[in-house]
Amino acid sequence: MNLDETRSPRRQEQLVRILRALARPDLVTYDQEEYVVNAPVHVPCPAGGYEAPAPNTDEPYMIVTPACVEPGGTVVVKGFNFNPGTTGPLSFIPPSEVSLRMGNIQVGADGTFEIEAKVPKRESDENQYVRAITRKQVGGPKISQTAVDTWDKIVETVFLALLATTIGLLFAVPLSFFAARNLMKDVNSPLTVVALNLLAIPIGLYLGGRLAGWIGGLSQGIDSIVIMLLTVILGPVIAYFGLRWALPQEELTTPTLQTRVIRILGLAAVVFVAIFSLYMLSALAMRIGDALEIALGAAGFLGTFLADLGDILGMALAVITAFVGAGVLSGLAGRLGKFLVRGVQARTAKIVMIALAIISGAAIFILIMMGINWLYQFNKPELIYYWPGVLGALGGLFLGVRMKPRDPFPIGMVIYNLARTIFNALRSIEALIMVIVFVVWVGIGPFAGVLALSLHTVAALAKLYSEQVESILVGPLEAVTATGANRLQTIIYAVIPQIIPPYISFTMYRWDINVRMSTIIGFAGGGGIGFLLIQNINLLNYRAASAQMLAIALVVASMDYLSSALRERTV
Structure with missing residues (x-):
């Protein structure tokens, strides 16, 4: 500490000048005669x-x-x-x-x-x-230009945070169940089923992505708003009744093979209609948002927000469809695995289990090394394919020899630990660091800020949500399970009713946090009020910076009161 420096007249003069400038935010201006x-x-x-x-x-x-x-x-x-x-x-x-x-x-x-x-x-x-x-x-x-620019950027900040919270919510809710120990500890499957699932997931991801790309290409040829609107309205209705027909709640008679084939084709049609309707919804939201941006004038940011939501939905559909494809193919592989475990002789089941464990182990290790090679680019086949394949095959062989065909493999705890590790890793990286990477990818602006905050929000909300799931009452869970409900029905009827209020509370609080974080990521080019604030600080324009700090303080206080009122009403 250099206390002599604090007593320096020059330092004191500079401090007084800055404090006086900060105390006079540039909010109003006057015409001046020179x-x-x-x-x-x-x-x-x-x-x-x-x-x-x-x-x-x-x-x-x-x-x-x-x-x-x-x-x-x-x-x-x-x-x-x-x-x-x-x-x-x-x-x-x-x-x-x-x-x-x-x-x-x-x-x-x-x-x-x-x-x-x-x-x-x-x-x-x-x-x-x-x-x-x-x-x-x-x-x-008169209202100064600084005040106008501050208003534009603070609105951008609020909606940037809202968009990031919305995206984070959509991904964090389903992922939180995989990070809940009480739900995953009882998830066990024979090694044959696990191996088939591991082989089916990457294939399902690829096929789902290709399907989304094909349907998206078909939707791009439609430019009529009327067709878009009809598709968005009628598509969910058709998908709902088609799903009810293809998957009836009870069977009066055993369905024939022909009936099952027709139902599978019906399910395929339902999937097509659902994905196509979502693409039409994305296009319709962008068209309406662009029109509102021009028509609303000063409130045109609402139209921009709607258009951005539609665009993000269109971009996310490929990812969502890929995961759905992985889930569907994994489910089919699981049924095949159960048949191999229970429908064949023990010796044959053992041989099949060892073979599948060897193949899946080699495939997993090779995929992991391909990802590592993408980062480090050592480009050596023996390091990418040969050695990982051999090590993975040996690991699969060890598990296959040691386990019996019907022995439960704790796949639930493996998924739980993997999900927790990923969430902890993402939460440990500040959004300010993430936005630097996204700025390089998508450029300076609010889009980079949305991506950085969304990624951090997914990890943070998933952790909070999963801990809330772990603290639910056991009674309803045991009661629903005792009725013979499957895992999905148990989650819908025993878990979700208990977690809706805290989920709403955590989501509102996260929106509040994202508003404050978005002011910081703007320093690194993430858009919002922070981008304008750091510019004025660098230019020593402290009166303009004071206006931005005042806006941030007002918005944060308003968000606090608003979230408290909403939590009081809903929780």
Whole structure:
């Protein structure tokens, strides 16, 4: 600590200047009338001396003493009839009309000022001038451009945080169940089923992504809003009744093979209609949002927000469809695995289990090394394929030999630990660091901020949600399970009713957090009010920075009161 530095007059002067600027946020402005007053001076003194002409004393004027001086000399400038309390620069004007700063004037209450200044070393046989410029406020106050820019950016900040919270919510809710120990500890499957699931998931991801791309290509050829609207309205209705028909709640008779094939085709049609309707919803939201952005004028940000939501939905559909494809194919693989475990002889089941464990182990290790190679680019086949394949196969062989075909494999706890590890890793990286990466990818602006906050929100909310799931009452869970309900039905009827209130509370609180975090990620180019604030700080424009800090404080306080009121109503 250098306490002498704190007592330095220069430091104290700078501190006072900054505090006074921060105490006067640039929110209003006035039209200003500028006064320019010139006083002649001769540099150097001509032979016989020089006497300045008499000024017009009916208006602001200055007297320079002496009227002529040698280059680099000192003069005393006195001003009269100026507007009291005004300030402005005092400059030296040579024949070239280049303004050379001499100092600043401060007009007193009587309309006069006096300042001693040094004349630049500019010699000329012509008259040169000392010029004072003052400005007077005229008219009433008006909203400053800084206030307008601050309003635009603070609105952008709030909706940036809302969009990030919405995206985080959509992903965090389903992922939170995988990170809940009480739900995952009882999830066990034979090794054959696990191996088939592991092989089916990447294939399902690929097929689901290709399906989404094909349906998205079909939807891009439709430009009619009427067709979009009809599809968005009728699509969910058709999908609902098609799903009820293909998956009846009870069977009066055993369905024939032909009936099962028709139902599978019906399910495929339902999937197509659902994905196509979502693509139409995405296109419709973008069209309506673009129209509202123009029609709403100052409130056009609402249209922009709607268009962004539609665009994000269109981008996310490929990912969502890929995961759905992985889930469907994994389910089919699980049924096949159960048949292999229970429907064949024990010796055959053992051989099949060992073979599948070897293949799945090798495939997993190779996929992991392919991802590592993408990062580090060592590009050596023996490190990417051969050694990982051998090690994975040996690991699968070890498990296959050691376990029996019907022995339960704790796949639930494996998923639980993996999910927790990923969430902890993502939460440990601040959104300010994430936004630096996304700025390189998508450019400077709010989109990078949305991506960074969304990723951090997924990890944070998933952890909070999962801990809430772990603290639910066991009674309803056991009661629903005792009725013979499957895992999905247990979650719907025993878990979800207990977690809705805290989920709402956590989501609102996360929106509050994202508003505050978005002001920080703006420092790294993530858009919002922070981007404007760091610019003004770097430019030493503390009055403008004060306006932005005031806006941040008001929004954070308002969000706190709003979230408290909403939690009181809903929780």
